[in-house]
Amino acid sequence: MATGRTHRPATRSRGIPEATVARLPLYLRALTALSERSVPTVSSEELAAAAGVNSAKLRKDFSYLGSYGTRGVGYDVEYLVYQISRELGLTQDWPVVIVGIGNLGAALANYGGFASRGFRVAALIDADPAMAGKPVAGIPVQHTDDLEKIIKDNGVSIGVIATPAGAAQQVCDRLVAAGVTSILNFAPTVLSVPDGVDVRKVDLSIELQILAFHEQRKAGEEAEAVLEAEAAAAAAKETGKGPDGDVPAVMPA
Amino acid sequence: MATGRTHRPATRSRGIPEATVARLPLYLRALTALSERSVPTVSSEELAAAAGVNSAKLRKDFSYLGSYGTRGVGYDVEYLVYQISRELGLTQDWPVVIVGIGNLGAALANYGGFASRGFRVAALIDADPAMAGKPVAGIPVQHTDDLEKIIKDNGVSIGVIATPAGAAQQVCDRLVAAGVTSILNFAPTVLSVPDGVDVRKVDLSIELQILAFHEQRKAGEEAEAVLEAEAAAAAAKETGKGPDGDVPAVMPA
DNA sequence: CCATCTTTGTGCATGCATTCACAAAGACAT
DNA sequence: ATGTCTTTGTGAATGCATGCACAAAGATGG
Structure with missing residues (x-):
C-alpha cells in the first residue's frame, strides 16, 4: 500500500x-x-x-x-x-496490459467482454522478439524490454499475466516495480507480492481438479447406495421384512 | 444426483x-x-x-x-x-470435452496442464461446420450434431463450455442430457442445471471488476490519507502542536 | 383517507472457515 | 533410557457469510 x-x-x-x-x-x-x-x-x-x-x-x-x-x-x-x-469503479477507464501473448494471451486480447466494461487493453507484451510488431486483436505486440516504459506511459495499474509458470514471478516483480498494483494471474504459480498489491488467480487445472473431486464423490456415493440397496435387499430376504423406505432406489450400473 | x-x-x-x-x-x-x-x-x-x-x-x-x-x-x-x-480422484482418467473452439477453446485445448493431471481431452466440439475436421492441438474438431454420441462413446462426465454466452445454456442442456455431470463454464452466463450437476464458473470480466474495486478503494484511501495529512498539518499549524503520530506520512501526488 | 398488498431492509440465529495456542507424539542425541 | 527439541494434530475462540422471518415502508385501489 x-x-x-x-x-x-x-x-x-x-x-x-x-x-x-x-x-x-x-x-x-x-x-x-x-x-x-x-x-x-x-x-x-x-x-x-x-x-x-x-x-x-x-x-x-x-x-x-x-x-x-x-x-x-x-x-x-x-x-x-x-x-x-x-x-x-467502472465509471472510469482502466488501462490494462496483457503479458504473454501465447494461445491464452491472444484469446484474452480478443475477448470482447474485456473492453466492454471500463477496461481497455493498453498494450500486449511478449518476451519473444519474433512476436514484436505483430498485431494481435488489432494491437501490435511489444517486447518485454519496454515493459516499464509502457506501464508508466499509459498509467497502467492492472496487469494480466498469461506467461508460462516459469516466467510469471519475474514478470510480476517487474510489473509491480513499474507501478502495477493489481494483477490477474493465469499462470499456475503462487505469486508473491508486496503488501498493497492485489493478486487474483485463475487456474484451469485447479477448477478441473475440484470438479473431479465432486465427480468422484458422486460416483462413490452411487456405488455406496447400490451396496446399501443390495444389503437391504439381502436383509429383507433374510428376515422376510421389506426395506425401511429410506433407501433410495438405484439402477445398478 | x-x-x-x-x-x-x-x-x-x-x-x-x-x-x-x-x-x-x-x-x-x-x-x-x-x-x-x-x-x-x-x-x-x-x-x-x-x-x-x-x-x-x-x-x-x-x-x-x-x-x-x-x-x-x-x-x-x-x-x-x-x-x-x-x-x-486424479488416480483415474477423466475424459473431457471442450465445446466452442474459438480463441479461448483453442487456448484451452493447447493448455498443457490440462493433460498433465488425469485429464484427457477426449474431443473438441464446435457449431461451425467450417471448423469440422480441422485439427486443433492435434485433435480434429467435431460438429455439435454429434455431441451426444461423442459424450456417450467416450464416457465423458466433465464438459468445458467455451462458447459465446448466447449458446452456453443450450450446450449445457445437451451436455447434461447426454450424461455430463460436471461443467466448467467460461461463458459469461449463469447456467441453470438440475440437481446433482456441478457447475464451476471462470469469468474474466468478473475477476477484473473485483480488481477494479480494490484498485479504486486503494486510490480513494490514498486521497483520503492525503487529505487527513493536510488537515493534520493545518491543525498543527493552527494549534502549534505536532501531529498525533497516528497519521501515516504520505507523499502528495 | 383508509385498507390492503407487495416488497424492501435488517435483526437474529446458525453454520462454516480461520486462526490461535498448546498438549501429545515422535525423532534424535547423549 | 532419559531428556530435549521439533512439529504435528486439534480443541476452543473468533469472525465472516448465509438464510430466515418479520416489521416498516410505500404503492395502489376503493
Whole structure:
C-alpha cells in the first residue's frame, strides 16, 4: 500500500464484505441485460433468480451500498446499474496490459467482454522478439524490454499475466516495480507480492481438479447406495421384512 | 444426483469442507514441485509457504484427510502426493470435452496442464461446420450434431463450455442430457442445471471488476490519507502542536 | 383517507472457515 | 533410557457469510 500500512485500522472504509464485492459484477451483468430490454424496475426476487443467488442475500448485498430500492416496487434498473458501476469503479477507464501473448494471451486480447466494461487493453507484451510488431486483436505486440516504459506511459495499474509458470514471478516483480498494483494471474504459480498489491488467480487445472473431486464423490456415493440397496435387499430376504423406505432406489450400473 | 436426493443426509460422507477441497490442488502442485526436486519430506510451515497459505490452515486441511504427518519431522512428500491425488480422484482418467473452439477453446485445448493431471481431452466440439475436421492441438474438431454420441462413446462426465454466452445454456442442456455431470463454464452466463450437476464458473470480466474495486478503494484511501495529512498539518499549524503520530506520512501526488 | 398488498431492509440465529495456542507424539542425541 | 527439541494434530475462540422471518415502508385501489 502506498502509505506503508497493510490494513489501515478500519478507518471509515465503508467495509463492503468481500463476498458481496464478488457478487456485484454478477448483479451488474443481470441488470445490464434487463436495461437492454428496457425493463424499468426489478424485484429482488427476479434479479436474484437472474443472477443465480437467493433474494435475501441479494437484498443484504444491496443494503451495503445504501437503500436504493422502493418497497412494494423493487429496484430501478438504470439507477442500480449506475450505482454498482460506480461502486466497482467502472465509471472510469482502466488501462490494462496483457503479458504473454501465447494461445491464452491472444484469446484474452480478443475477448470482447474485456473492453466492454471500463477496461481497455493498453498494450500486449511478449518476451519473444519474433512476436514484436505483430498485431494481435488489432494491437501490435511489444517486447518485454519496454515493459516499464509502457506501464508508466499509459498509467497502467492492472496487469494480466498469461506467461508460462516459469516466467510469471519475474514478470510480476517487474510489473509491480513499474507501478502495477493489481494483477490477474493465469499462470499456475503462487505469486508473491508486496503488501498493497492485489493478486487474483485463475487456474484451469485447479477448477478441473475440484470438479473431479465432486465427480468422484458422486460416483462413490452411487456405488455406496447400490451396496446399501443390495444389503437391504439381502436383509429383507433374510428376515422376510421389506426395506425401511429410506433407501433410495438405484439402477445398478 | 443420480439417486434423486439433493443432499443425502450426511450419510458417511467423510465431509471434507469445500474450502479445503479448493486448496488441495494448490498443495498438490507445491508437493509435485518438491517431488521433482526429490525432496523427501516437508514441514507444514515450508509447504504452506510454497502454497501461499498459513500453516495452521494447512495442517487442519490435512487433518481431514487423516494423519499423514510425523511429529517432529513433517510430511512425506511422495506419500502425500499420492493421498491427495487419490482424494481428488486424479488416480483415474477423466475424459473431457471442450465445446466452442474459438480463441479461448483453442487456448484451452493447447493448455498443457490440462493433460498433465488425469485429464484427457477426449474431443473438441464446435457449431461451425467450417471448423469440422480441422485439427486443433492435434485433435480434429467435431460438429455439435454429434455431441451426444461423442459424450456417450467416450464416457465423458466433465464438459468445458467455451462458447459465446448466447449458446452456453443450450450446450449445457445437451451436455447434461447426454450424461455430463460436471461443467466448467467460461461463458459469461449463469447456467441453470438440475440437481446433482456441478457447475464451476471462470469469468474474466468478473475477476477484473473485483480488481477494479480494490484498485479504486486503494486510490480513494490514498486521497483520503492525503487529505487527513493536510488537515493534520493545518491543525498543527493552527494549534502549534505536532501531529498525533497516528497519521501515516504520505507523499502528495 | 383508509385498507390492503407487495416488497424492501435488517435483526437474529446458525453454520462454516480461520486462526490461535498448546498438549501429545515422535525423532534424535547423549 | 532419559531428556530435549521439533512439529504435528486439534480443541476452543473468533469472525465472516448465509438464510430466515418479520416489521416498516410505500404503492395502489376503493
